[in-house]
Amino acid sequence: MNIDYSQEAPTVAGRLTLAQIEELVARPMATKPDKKFFIAISISSAFLLIGAICLGYTFYYGVGMWGNNQPVGWGFGIVNFVFWVGIGHAGTLISAILFLLRQKWRTGIARFAEAMTIFAVMCAGIFPIIHTGRPWLAGYLVPYPNQHGLWVNFISPLVWDVFAVSTYFTVSFVFWYVGLIPDFATMRDRTVSKFKKTIYSMFSLGWRHSNRHWTHYEKSYILLAGFATPLVLSVHTIVSFDFAVSILPGWHTTIFPPYFVAGAIFSGFAMVVTVLLFVRKIFNLEHIITLNHLEKMNKVILLTGMMVGYSYAMEFFIAWYSGVPAETFVFINRAFGPYAWAYWIMVSCNVIIPQFFWFRKIRRSIPAMFVIVILVNVGMWFERFVIVVTSLSRDFLPSSWAYFKPTIFDLGILLGSFGLFFTLVILFTKSLPVVSISEVKASADGAQPTHHGGAYNE
Amino acid sequence: MNNDKKIFGIAATFKTPDEIINAAKKVSSSGFTEFDVNTPYPVHGMDKAMKIKPSKLGFVTLVMGLSGASIALLFMYWTMSVDYPMVIGGKPFFALPAFIPVTFELTVLLATVSTVIAMIALFFRLPDNKHPLHDTDYMKSVSADKYGIVIESTDSKFDEKSVTDFLKNLNPLKIEIIYYPPEDSYPIFQPKFIIFLIVVAVLVSGGTYITLNKLLYTVPYNFMMDQDKLNPQKPSELFADGRGMRTPVEGTVARGFMPYPYTGQTNPPEVLANPYLPTKENLELGKSKFLTYCSPCHGNFADGDSRLRGQFPNPPTLHSTRARDFSDGMIYHIITNGQNVMPSYASQITREERWAVVNYIRVLQRAKNASDSDLIEMKKETGSNVTN
Incomplete structure (x- = not known):
């Protein structure tokens, strides 16, 4: 195999012209939804409906409908919360960190990954609120002056979570919207429908593609990326504090923040690949979201998968090395106790399966990577399950040990969160440009001045 | 062009x-x-x-x-x-x-x-x-x-x-x-725009009103207020008489609720003797209870001069000769039993606290009606040698 590594692979394959790129990305919004679209959205909204019904039961009868028991007070509610927040991490990583690292290949997938971030954080935000049992009182989480003269406890990791997740959502949303402004303007200028034009004009804010604006715009993009980078690392760190700041064996470890962040990127990339595989096929975006993109994402999955595997090993090592009996017990119990099945699903899906990505053939094979990323998603969900449930179900007092079994409502709400996520994703693909038109144009071949004919010729 | x-x-x-x-x-x-x-x-x-x-x-x-x-x-x-x-x-x-x-x-x-x-x-x-x-x-x-x-x-x-x-x-x-x-040009006061504003105002205010005053008092939001338990003053189907609150079993006395045998008598027996010495702690207790329960009518210094003056029949000063000549037992009896328009405070002030209040009233009386000999006594105690 002869690969010229001195040349960066083109981000847009097939030498498309700017007009062709725009046409490709804008086509789903200009055409009527087809049969495939309706089938997809009816499946996802059926899941959403199942979740809504289970949630209705939960609101009416209380959290007792779930499998949560004493001592496993944090059941699926928190497992799903951590899972979805983790999924959300890929978007900001791609749009912010890869932007700062000048990775041009990010342009094709950044918009989609950012949208997935927003939807995943929406799914995540639901869980802690419904877990309280009285979601209509969620406003108490915000420090506001009240007649009791009370404030929220700023020393509690749960309050940090409120600030971290809401900030993350807001900043991701702002980032996403800023990226969309030029695309809204492009859509405004190409649509023929008066109704659509009004909507696009409104959201484009009257953007004129002016270079006097572009200078500020590019500056703001760097500033936002600079802030979003530590933010994305902080969010899952703070989520891990929910566990690490407690004194429960199996949670009370300093490895949690980096371990959670690596796991979040791992699961987020797996989810982005899962969805992109469909999107590039259905909307004919194979030239913009190329195999090279997917291969690079698979490399990130391989790397973060090994970081996660290292964390699993290190947890065991520290449990033995610290000589704390409770800690040692918890980890032996994880691997060989009543939840051994969940533990070994987690290890095989997260550590062993991604090792196949060492092979270039597998990294570039659509069916193989599809199977692997689905298994990674499953494995990462089980990782959170293992962390939350095994530690709680057997803590210091053997007399209070209990086995956690989810009920049909737990499973229904989990299904519902997937329904919500995919419904939003499907609606997004038909209503907004799934690829950043201006960014892809800017990184296409011949889009920038040549060195001899333009800017650098003083 | x-x-x-x-x-x-x-x-x-x-x-x-x-x-x-x-x-x-x-x-x-x-x-x-x-x-x-x-x-x-x-x-x-x-x-x-x-x-x-x-x-x-x-x-x-x-x-x-x-x-x-x-x-x-x-x-x-x-x-x-x-x-x-x-x-x-x-x-x-x-x-x-x-x-x-x-x-x-x-x-x-x-x-x-x-x-x-x-x-x-x-x-x-x-x-x-x-x-x-x-x-x-x-x-x-x-x-x-x-x-x-x-x-x-x-x-x-x-x-x-x-x-x-x-x-x-x-x-x-x-x-x-x-x-x-x-x-x-877009005039602001177009009928369409005004109607739009009115509709928004009605929807927002109506929605807020219904949410805060109606919706939050329906199922399931009211589950916390409406629980399967006995509340004071509420009926209950559990008992034959339909009441939630129960009376004590006949012939029993609740703890701390020793019956007072002189209720209703105007002339209390002299057998009621103050069992508590006017120690500092006791007087502090008496002061706090006096300020809470007695001062609203009798005034902070028992002058009968309170913020309620003129709204009720004036409460008497406790510095009159008559009041000063009351025995401790008589003052205790008046607090426990009430007198004229003054109600009984037996349910609000415990037995010990009542005696503490009596001791404190004695302090107030002594302070307001001090004689020269008291002054000499006090100077001795404080060690002052000023002789005028």
Whole structure:
């Protein structure tokens, strides 16, 4: 195999012209939804409906409908919360960190990954609120002056979570919207429908593609990326504090923040690949979201998968090395106790399966990577399950040990969160440009001045 | 062309990024300042060609980020250490390490959101959907895949003919003269708009009213208020008499509720003797109970001079000879039993507290009616040797 590594692979394959790129990305919004679209959205909204019904039961009868028991007070509610927040991490990583690292290949997938971030954080935000049992009182989480003269406890990791997740959502949303402004303007200028034009004009804010604006715009993009980078690392760190700041064996470890962040990127990339595989096929975006993109994402999955595997090993090592009996017990119990099945699903899906990505053939094979990323998603969900449930179900007092079994409502709400996520994703693909038109144009071949004919010729 | 229209500017479109860079260089070096380049994406090197200064947006970010950090820290300091200090987990009131996460989040939040708002509103002067460039062919082409430059009529060197010739020399695809759009006026007080405002007002206020006053008192929001348990003064189907509250079993006495045998008697027996010595603790207790229960009518110093004077039959002073001659037992009896309009305080003040109040009243009486001999006594106690 002869690969010229001195040349960066083109981000847009097939030498498309700017007009062709725009046409490709804008086509789903200009055409009527087809049969495939309706089938997809009816499946996802059926899941959403199942979740809504289970949630209705939960609101009416209380959290007792779930499998949560004493001592496993944090059941699926928190497992799903951590899972979805983790999924959300890929978007900001791609749009912010890869932007700062000048990775041009990010342009094709950044918009989609950012949208997935927003939807995943929406799914995540639901869980802690419904877990309280009285979601209509969620406003108490915000420090506001009240007649009791009370404030929220700023020393509690749960309050940090409120600030971290809401900030993350807001900043991701702002980032996403800023990226969309030029695309809204492009859509405004190409649509023929008066109704659509009004909507696009409104959201484009009257953007004129002016270079006097572009200078500020590019500056703001760097500033936002600079802030979003530590933010994305902080969010899952703070989520891990929910566990690490407690004194429960199996949670009370300093490895949690980096371990959670690596796991979040791992699961987020797996989810982005899962969805992109469909999107590039259905909307004919194979030239913009190329195999090279997917291969690079698979490399990130391989790397973060090994970081996660290292964390699993290190947890065991520290449990033995610290000589704390409770800690040692918890980890032996994880691997060989009543939840051994969940533990070994987690290890095989997260550590062993991604090792196949060492092979270039597998990294570039659509069916193989599809199977692997689905298994990674499953494995990462089980990782959170293992962390939350095994530690709680057997803590210091053997007399209070209990086995956690989810009920049909737990499973229904989990299904519902997937329904919500995919419904939003499907609606997004038909209503907004799934690829950043201006960014892809800017990184296409011949889009920038040549060195001899333009800017650098003083 | 309609010459009545006012010219906004003259635009030229180009096909390649190299051409637009050259055009921008020529235009800026010919001394034009009021011109703009419109490209579907940022073209590298354009800022230099147009001689644009670097963006000052970063200052907004810096100032607002620092404000976010200090607002967060000051607010947490104020709530956790000043307004409602509480020891949590043995941490100090100002637990700086535990404040870092929220401080960081608020820094990021304020910095990013204000950067974007400042950029859009102050730097871009958007939203502006009425700009003359909108809906022109020029805008449509630079929005897609062409590169355009427009010299505006506000430039001091602007002249329709010379600018057109100048742009033509650059060999563009197309030259377009852009006019200001006809002025539209939108009166605010259109009937449609007024009706819209009224509908919004009714929906918002009605929705708020229904949510707060009706919805939150329905199932399941009222489950917490409406529980399967006995509440005071509420009926219950569990008992034959239908009452939730029960009377004590006959012949029993609840703890601390020893029956008072002299209820209703006007002349209390002299057998009631004060079992408590007027120690400092006892007097402190008596003072607090006196101030709570007695002072509203009798006044803080038992002068019968209270804030209720004139609203009720005046309560008597407790410094009259009659009151001073009461035995301890008589005052205790009056507190327990009540007298004239004064009700019984037996249910509010416990037995021990009542005797403490009696002791305190004695102190007040002695203080208000002190004799010279008391003064000598006091001087002895305090060690003062002033003799006048």
